Amino acid sequence: MSDFEVIVVGAGLAGSVAAYELAKLGKEVLVVERGNFAGAKNMTGGRIYVHSLRKVFTDEELADAPFERKITHERISLMAPDANFTVDFSSNAMDNPDTASYSVLHATFDQWLAEKAEEAGAEMIYGIPVESLLKDENGKVCGVRAGEDEITADVVILADGANSLLAKEAVGYEKPPANQMAVGVKEVFELPAATITDRVLAGSDDEGAAWLFAGDATHGTFGGGFMYTNKESISLGVVAGIEACANGDAPVYQMLEDLKNHPAVAPLIKDAKVVEHSGHMVPEGGINIMPPLVADGVMLAGDSAMMCINLGYMVRGMDYAVAAGQLAGRNAAVALEVGDTSAAVLQCYVEDLANSFVMKDLCEYYAEPAFLEGFTRMFRGYPEMIRDILNDMFIVDGRPAKRLLNMTWPKIRTIGIFNILKDVRGALSAL
Template sequence: MSRSFQAIVVGAGPAGSSAALTMARAGLDVALVERGSFPGEKNMFGGVLHRLPSLEKIFPDFWERAPLERHIVKKGVTFMTGDSSFNTTIEAGSFDRPPFNGYTIFRPRFDRWLAEEAVKAGATLITRASVDEVLQSDGQVTGVTILDRKGALKAPVVVAADGVLSFTALKAGLRRPSFDPGQMAVGVKALIDLESDLIDERFGLVREQGFANEFVGCTAGVRGGGFLYTNYDSLSVGLVFHLASLKGSGKTPYDLLNAFLEQPQVAKMVRGGRLQEYSAHLIPEGGYDMIPELYGAGILVAGDAAALCNATGLNLEGINLASQSGVLAGEAAIAAHKARDFSRKGLSIYKSLLDESYVMKDLKSYRRAPQMLHNNRIYNEYPELVCSLMEQLYRIEGTPKENLSKLFLKAARDKVGLKNLAADGFSAWRAL
């Protein structure tokens, strides 16, 4: 059986559901196609949802309605070696008041909620539907077929929001046939249950306050980092690796994750918890230079499918960019319907809207960050430098102390080399 819609969205993640919601609210007849048995079933991420200005416009009381775990009041960075760690944390009063700056969430709950909001607005959700072919006629995308189902879904505009590998964009000729492992990262995560009272006490939290900590130096020299986030009564603990570096290292993600969980300072944080779920996913970390063609005749690409992910080293933003791009794809489709023009030119407004938004502006500003983060010293030598310097500063030996600048120069020469330090400082300054 074939069905016609005014728009088809492939993938009910944050980008797809934001697009479907935007179009349905404008009265378009939208199909939202999801391969999982419910939206969110297939979706995994580190655990922190940054603030979503795109959705706050639609839901002014977003934090009251969405299924959130804790709001982040405290953010930390830890430089780590095998047995020591140096932490910095910022806890801000403004992070504890709406509009909150970020939350921990579970994707199977959050994504499902957002898709249901699109359905309430009038979208048709089709689950257990894995898109097979992208139908084209004279170079114009006209719909999709579903694996193992007869017939087709037809529409004058398709939004490809099918995630990082986007086979929809590939089949429409918008992305290159292969990916560069240097532009991809893989994240692995252990979901560990822990009583909420214990989390509050252990991390210095009250009510539904949350803590988000990133780690560097915990990946045995593989380029990457770690994270620990507090959910309501569980912890999300994991590692992210640059794929080219992981591949070449011969090390495995699960062995490195186990070593991270056993690092003495991390072990204390997760003590008493039980593993509930293990998950993994790719992250498009190439930044601006990785972005595929964002539109074609009858098709728009949004979210991870469009590699809209900003890895600056401190923050890893994805869902906020996905949701914003989804809203803009929805607006572009609405404009195309008004103008009755679904040609490549008619849909080019999507690119203009994205360029004007923070999505492209941020990706352009941080265009050099992915390359800067390919510096292996960040993941081994610098954490060692920081930890050893701090350790020496505090250590009492009963002998006269060296002054700070001497200590620093000595440690820097030992661990990194002064030339490298100057070069890395310059490249970080340029990139950030």
């Protein structure tokens, strides 16, 4: 007889949702989290799309969720060292409960999710990392080793994030190549709510912006900057491809320093107090670097299974982690009911995922990481071209004016019309 029916490693979104589902189905579940509380050791941008949470929790439960601000402005900037071109999009669809998204802070949001799991009956242990997995004589995972303890379970769910130390032991997964992973650094800047609202031109203190910066934010290398408005703080950071960063001209923390001082960003965080620094890996390779999702006695969900996409204009991992956690919990319960937690039965989780938006999205965007990595002109080239064209359009110095075509054509030729057409074609086929 095992100590628990299920052990979940990690109290991030995937882990707490899996534990919540299992506890609600009456299963004995233990969550082991290395941080001193849920959200202490992980990191996000971040904005969560609520659709997958709405399949787990009722509207009444979600009314208590510590969302920061509803995102009502999507901004994308092409950033040159001395200029910034921004598109601002807002739409009534952002207000619809099914399609809304909110900024969140892991420290508060993950604690709320963990409390939900605990209230449903899950047991939580904090401050202890799982160091390795227990296996029986047939190689089936049958528990975890955490500190001095060996704790047994019929199923172990790995929800231990992008840098899983256990995935190799569980499913034989080798670390992905550096060009498929990115590193993110972030600082959180405290400011009065009304100041934030004014600075991003939001309609109220409950509304805010999600803002991505391509180009100079990563010194022209593959990656981008991000900014999300919270209730009384601004999350500002940079995500840069690990390989691109290693070959670039500056480390990622220097990119963030420079982004903070960029003329388009500095006024947003003026006089703010830095209250948090963090760094984390982002599994940008998505489906291309996905490990096997089950083996005998073990399942992987969320970032530990590389369920994340970065499309340049949008980063998503949290709604995938929630959905995968829910499906992992439900299917672990089914396996327990039939008394067989072998890979053959846990395969039902893989099938459910394949039919869900998680795998459909990841498959749809399989070509996008390679495209973005090779799209070097997006990060150095187009931002400067746009700056030069707009400088010509908007800067008036009293010299004889030129027609628009005569102004723009020489700038377009700096990149070349064939290169532009090639990039458009590549973008259309990958994105």
